[in-house]
Every structure is written in C-alpha cells, then in structure tokens.
Amino acid sequence: MNKDAQKKAPFADALEEYCRQRMVPFHTPGHKLGAGAPVREQILFGKALRQDLGLMYALDDLFQPEGPLREAMELAADAYGAGRTFFSVNGTTACIEAMILAVCGPGDTVLIPREAHRSVLSGLILSGAVPAYMESRYAEREEVSLGPDPASLQAAIAAHKDARAVLFTYPTYDGLAGQLTEMVRIAHQYGLIVLVDEAHGAHLAFHEELPPDALACGADCVAQSTHKLTGSLTQTSMLHCRRGFPYTDRVAAAMALVQSTSPHYWFLASLDLARQQMALEGRQRETQALSLARQARKQLNALPGISCFGREMMRYEAVGNLDETKLTIDFSGLGLMGREAERLLRDARIEVELTAGHHVLALVTFGDSDKSIQALLDGCRKIAGMHQVVERKDTPEPPLPQPQVVMAPREAWYAEKETISRSLCAGRICAETITFYPPGIPVVAAGEVLTGDVLAYIDQKLAAGYVTNGAADSSLDTIQVVRKG
Ligand SMILES: Cc1ncc(COP(=O)(O)O)c(C=O)c1O
Numbered sequence: 363m364n365k366d367a368q369k370k371a372p373f374a375d376a377l378e379e380y381c382r383q384r385m386v387p388f389h390t391p392g393h394k395l396g397a398g399a400p401v402r403e404q405i406l407f408g409k410a411l412r413q414d415l416g417l418m419y420a421l422d423d424l425f426q427p428e429g430p431l432r433e434a435m436e437l438a439a440d441a442y443g444a445g446r447t448f449f450s451v452n453g454t455t456a457c458i459e460a461m462i463l464a465v466c467g468p469g470d471t472v473l474i475p476r477e478a479h480r481s482v483l484s485g486l487i488l489s490g491a492v493p494a495y496m497e498s499r500y501a502e503r504e505e506v507s508l509g510p511d512p513a514s515l516q517a518a519i520a521a522h523k524d525a526r527a528v529l530f531t532y533p534t535y536d537g538l539a540g541q542l543t544e545m546v547r548i549a550h551q552y553g554l555i556v557l558v559d560e561a562h563g564a565h566l567a568f569h570e571e572l573p574p575d576a577l578a579c580g581a582d583c584v585a586q587s588t589h590k591l592t593g594s595l596t597q598t599s600m601l602h603c604r605r606g607f608p609y610t611d612r613v614a615a616a617m618a619l620v621q622s623t624s625p626h627y628w629f630l631a632s633l634d635l636a637r638q639q640m641a642l643e644g645r646q647r648e649t650q651a652l653s654l655a656r657q658a659r660k661q662l663n664a665l666p667g668i669s670c671f672g673r674e675m676m677r678y679e680a681v682g683n684l685d686e687t688k689l690t691i692d693f694s695g696l697g698l699m700g701r702e703a704e705r706l707l708r709d710a711r712i713e714v715e716l717t718a719g720h721h722v723l724a725l726v727t728f729g730d731s732d733k734s735i736q737a738l739l740d741g742c743r744k745i746a747g748m749h750q751v752v753e754r755k756d757t758p759e760p761p762l763p764q765p766q767v768v769m770a771p772r773e774a775w776y777a778e779k780e781t782i783s784r785s786l787c788a789g790r791i792c793a794e795t796i797t798f799y800p801p802g803i804p805v806v807a808a809g810e811v812l813t814g815d816v817l818a819y820i821d822q823k824l825a826a827g828y829v830t831n832g833a834a835d836s837s838l839d840t841i842q843v844v845r846k847g
Contacts, residue, residue, distance in 0.1 A: 363440055368641035370437065373634040376421055376430035377627050381413050390417060390624065416624045424449065424625045425618040434634040438600055441641040442567055443577050444584075445605035448617045449633045450598065451625040454561040455481040457585030457601035458529075459488055460616035461557045464609050465527050465583070466491035468772070472557075473518045473528040476762070477507050477803040479559055482529060483795070486771040488620075494522040495765050498803055499680040502759055504671050505719030505800040506690065509540045511680035512548060519552050527555040532576050533562055535716065536723060537688030538681050539573035546580040555609070556580070561587040564600070565727075566685070568644030571652055573683035582607050591687070591727055592644075594636035598629045647728035648687075655687045655726040658735045667695030667751040668742055687726045691742065694720035696749040703745060710741035719800040759801050760822050763815035767807075769844065774809035778845040781834070784820070787812040790843040796820065798828045812841065 393399040396411030404411065415421070422431035431449070439447040450456045458481040466472055468490030474482055476495045486493055496510035496518040509531060510518075519525065528549045533539040542558070549556050558576035560566070564586040566575040576584045584602045588594040601617060603610045639647075662670040669692045675681050691714075693703040700717035707714060707722065714722040724738055769777070769791055779793040795807045805823075806816045820838060823830075834842055 363443070363641060365641070368437060368441060368638060371434070371631075371634045371638045372430040372437070373422070373434040373627075374631040374638075377413070377415070377631045380415070380418070380421055413628065415627045418627070421627065424451075424621070424630065425614075425623075431630060434630070434637070437641075438633070438637045439602065441637050442575070442586075442600070442602050444602035445607055446603045446610050446614075448601045448614065449625075449630055450601060450617065450621065451629040452599075452621050453589070453597050454559065454585045454587040454599040455479075455484070456617070456620040457599050458482055458557075458559055459485040459620045460601060460613060461583045461585060462486065462491060462527075462529070463489045463616040463619065464612040465555050465557070469770070470526040471522050471524055473515070473522065473525050473554070475510050475529075475531055476765070477509075477797075477801075478529065478531060479561065480795075482559065483771055483807070487775045488772075490770060490772045491526075492770045493767060493807075494518055494525060495767075496528075499678065500759060500801050500803070501675070501678060502756060504675070504690065504692070505721060506536045506538065507534060507801055507803055508538055508678050508680035509534055510545070512541055512544050513679075515545050515548055519548070519554070523552075525552075525554060527557055529557040529559060530576075530581075531559045531561075532579075533560075533566075533573055533683075533685050535562060535688075536690045537562070537685030538675060539683040539685065540680055541682040542576060542579040542581070543574070543682075550580070556582045558584045560584050561599075562590055562685070562688075564588045564590065564592045565640070565644070565648055565651075565687075568640050569648035569652065572648060572685055572687075577602055577604055580604075583609070583613060588633055588636050591725065592636050593639050593729075594632040595629055598633050598636075600633065651687045651726055651728045651730065654730050654732070654735050655689060658689060658726065658739060659686070661739050662689065662691055662742060665742055665746045667746055667749065668693060669695060689724040689726060689738075690721050691724060692721040693745065694754045695751055696746065697752040698745070698749065706745045706748075707738075707741045710737075710744055712738055712741040718802055757826070760819055762801070762803055762805060763813060763819055765807065766811040766813060767809055768811055769809035771807075771809050774844060779842050780845045781840045781842050784817070784838055784841055787841050787843060788814060788817060790846075792816075793842040793844050794834060795832045796830050796838070796841070797832050798823045798830055804832075809844075812843070 422429040462485030466489045470491045497514040499508040558581040560576045566572045700721045704717040797804045
C-alpha cells in the first residue's frame with residue numbers, strides 16, 4: 363500500500379470543492395439544495411441538504427469513472443490489495459448479486475453454504491444459476507453456525523463436479539472465520555471461481571490480530587460492507603477483484619446492472635473517507651477496538667450465568683480464526699432466551715445487533731469507548747442480578763435434512779404458487795425459504811422438495827416452541843408451494 367497516496371481523498375475533496383462553488387442548480391434533485399424540501403426534512407437534515415447531490419457529470423460517473431471517483435476506487439484497491447475495486451451505494455447486497463451475475467449463467471452450479479445471506483438467493487434468481495449446498499458445521503453448545511469446513515467443500519465438489527463457482531461467507535456474523543486459505547486452495551485446484559461474502563470483514567485487512575482478509579486468503583472476488591464495521595455511511599460497500607481476475611470487466615458491467623443510476627455522492631465520498639481512515643489509522647483504531655472487546659469479554663465471562671465465547675472456538679475444525687471484536691453474549695446460564703435478554707438490555711438503553719437462541723450479538727468497533735463498553739457491561743450485570751443462575755440444559759439440534767434441489771431459484775421465482783396446509787405438503791416443491799433460529803440454517807429453500815425428513819424436522823422444531831423466520835405464514839400451518847403443472 364502506498365501510504366503517501368493514501369493520504370488523499372480525491373472524491374471527498376472534489377465534492378467539497380464543488381459545494382464551495384455554490385452553483386445555481388438546474389438539475390436533480392427537485393428540492394434544489396433544500397430550498398423546496400418539506401419543512402420536516404429541512405429540520406431533520408438541515409444544511410446537509412445543500413450537499414444532496416448525485417449524477418453530476420462535473421464530478422464523475424460511478425459507472426464510467428474517469429476523474430476523482432476513479433482515483434478514489436484505485437486508492438481503495440491499493441488499500442485492500444485488490445486489482446480493481448468498485449464502490450456500491452446499494453450495500454453488499456448489490457455486490458453479491460453482481461459477482462454472481464458476472465461469473466454465472468443460467469444452469470451453472472454454484473456451491474454455497476446453506477445459511478448464505480438472502481442476497482445470494484437474489485443473485486441466483488437474477489442469474490439463473492443453481493445452488494448446490496456445502497454442509498455447514500454447527501456448534502450446539504454455543505448455538506452458532508460455523509459454516510462449511512474443507513471436508514464439506516470436498517464433499518460438495520465430489521457431488522457436483524461441474525460446479526462453476528463457490529461462494530463462502532467469511533467471517534460469519536459472529537466473527538467465526540473458516541479455513542478460507544485451505545478452502546480457496548481446494549476450490550482453485552478443481553477450477554472453481556471463489557466468491558466471498560465478506561460483509562462482516564471490511565476491517566480485517568488492517569490488523570494482524572484479526573483473521574486474514576479474504577483477498578489475502580486468495581479469493582477471486584470479495585464483497586464487503588464498508589458500512590458495517592468501518593466508518594462509511596449505511597448502505598455503502600465495496601466489491602474487490604483480485605489482481606488479474608479475468609472476469610473483472612464483467613463485474614464492472616454487473617455492478618452497473620444492479621445499482622441506481624443516481625448514486626448519492628455522500629455515499630461515495632464516505633467510502634473514500636472510510637478507506638482513507640483505515641489506510642492511515644486502521645491498525646491503531648483496530649488495536650483500540652480489540653482491546654475494548656477483550657476487556658469486555660473477560661468481564662462478561664466473570665458475570666454469573668453469562669458467557670461470551672473467545673478463541674477456544676478454534677477447537678472446532680471449521681473455525682480457523684476469530685474476530686474478537688464480536689461479542690456473542692450467552693444468557694443460558696440465567697435461563698434466558700436471547701430475545702428476552704435483548705428486551706432487558708433495551709430497557710437499559712442498550713441496542714444489540716441481533717439475537718438467536720440464548721444469545722445476543724454485540725459489535726465492538728473503533729467507534730466504541732470505555733464508556734459505551736461500561737454501559738453494555740452494566741446492562742448485563744443488571745440482568746445477572748435480576749436472575750438466578752440455573753443449570754444449563756443443552757437442547758441438541760436435530761440433524762438438518764439433506765436438501766433436494768429440483769428447480770433453479772429463478773424458475774421457482776417465476777413459477778405459479780399456491781398456499782396449502784402443511785399436512786398436504788409432502789413431496790411438493792417449496793416456494794419459500796423456511797429457517798429456524800437456532801440453527802439459523804434453512805431447513806428448506808425455494809425450489810426444493812418438502813420431503814418427509816423436512817416436514818418431520820419442522821414438526822419437531824414447532825413442537826419445541828421455535829418460531830420460523832422467512833415464511834409467509836410464520837405458524838407454518840400453511841406453506842407456499844409451486845403449483846402443479
Ligand atoms: C452475511 C451477510 N452478507 C450480506 C449482507 C448484506 O449486506 P448489506 O446490508 O451491506 O447489503 C449482510 C447484511 O446483514 C450479511 O449479514
């Protein structure tokens with residue numbers, strides 16, 4: 363990385379300079395720099411409306427960059443060690459759709475983890491590609507999915523010798539980083555293109571005590587939510603292609619396909635500034651985030667009935683490393699579900715990222731301070747004080763049924779559907795995705811057969827009181843299926 367060049371923020375500079383010129387606007391947006399904006403919008407956004415600009419050719423074009431935006435994306439590629447980097451104003455969702463569209467066509471097989479983000483399914487629907495699943499490992503004690511390991515990748519490759527690409531989620535939401543270098547090696551050995559959903563990893567490249575980033579592990583194309591764990595505005599992401607990736611131009615074309623033609627310039631400027639910040643101060647800032655998270659983890663583990671896993675997760679074969687800035691806080695020792703703990707924390711004015719099983723997930727970033735960490739600890743301490751410690755009962759997860767994919771997601775998307783009683787579903791093709799948390803891994807997805815095993819799994823989960831996520835009828839009394847031809 364060229365540290366001197368990284369001091370620049372060419373697009374943010376250009377935007378600032380343009381705003382200084384106070385041009386009289388005869389262009390979109392219609393509110394004309396705030397003058398015509400609704401009063402409440404003016405109160406809410408204030409002077410910022412003067413910089414509400416997009417689609418100004420004076421400043422550069424996201425899809426044909428030739429000026430400061432091009433330079434900003436080149437600097438991002440240099441900072442991340444990519445051959446070429448694209449900015450996204452539609453999150454990692456657009457990046458994932460674009461990378462699948464760029465390398466897969468109708469009927470191509472893509473190996474994916476069963477719990478892939480919904481944008482992967484969107485990419486499959488858009489491209490017509492067909493998923494084949496790598497089995498994901500699951501940690502019963504911690505109630506988190508670990509993703510696939512090299513053995514599950516090998517098994518998927520053996521079962522789908524014609525697969526064109528493989529897509530990994532790395533790291534998981536909980537910060538668990540798979541054996542990516544090894545899995546990339548295996549995938550490349552079989553000629554697969556390696557795509558990585560690194561939504562939760564935009565900070566990894568900047569600290570050696572974080573898991574290695576996906577490009578460093580050898581991935582071909584990597585989608586990152588810059589907004590999730592570094593400093594850019596919500597909705598902004600980057601898509602990186604490795605140096606020499608032969609589909610880079612297709613990726614560029616696909617990024618234009620899935621994004622607005624009026625990208626907001628705040629978004630683009632914030633990506634430029636977030637990259638500059640990470641390139642110049644990333645290591646020091648991540649040192650701070652790691653130190654806060656480590657202190658918090660230690661203190662959480664000292665609270666009665668509360669636990670927060672750490673590097674011991676690497677005892678699982680599927681886990682190669684851990685992003686310690688993620689705090690998965692388990693309340694099972696107090697007999698609480700994550701949802702209840704989340705509500706109690708909210709009462710203490712603490713908002714966590716998500717909840718599943720008996721835990722909540724709290725993200726620590728360089729935006730945190732001793733004060734914010736203290737507030738989290740106080741909230742947890744209060745919950746511990748309100749509840750008796752109970753003996754933890756493990757509820758073993760039933761094994762997930764083998765998926766039987768009979769229809770491409772695109773075909774299932776266009777197929778006529780009907781909603782029928784669950785008792786009549788055996789053998790029908792499912793038209794929706796049904797997931798229980800835990801394990802957070804779909805039991806069945808659109809285009810797959812509702813086999814006896816799938817229905818038995820659903821019965822078992824419902825009997826145990828679990829609520830599904832993703833289905834139109836959350837009681838699952840009825841299920842959407844593909845109408846018979
Ligand atoms: C694993 C994963 N991939 C992709 C996405 C989509 O990212 P974005 O919100 O930036 O579109 C998310 C969002 O939560 C995610 O968790």
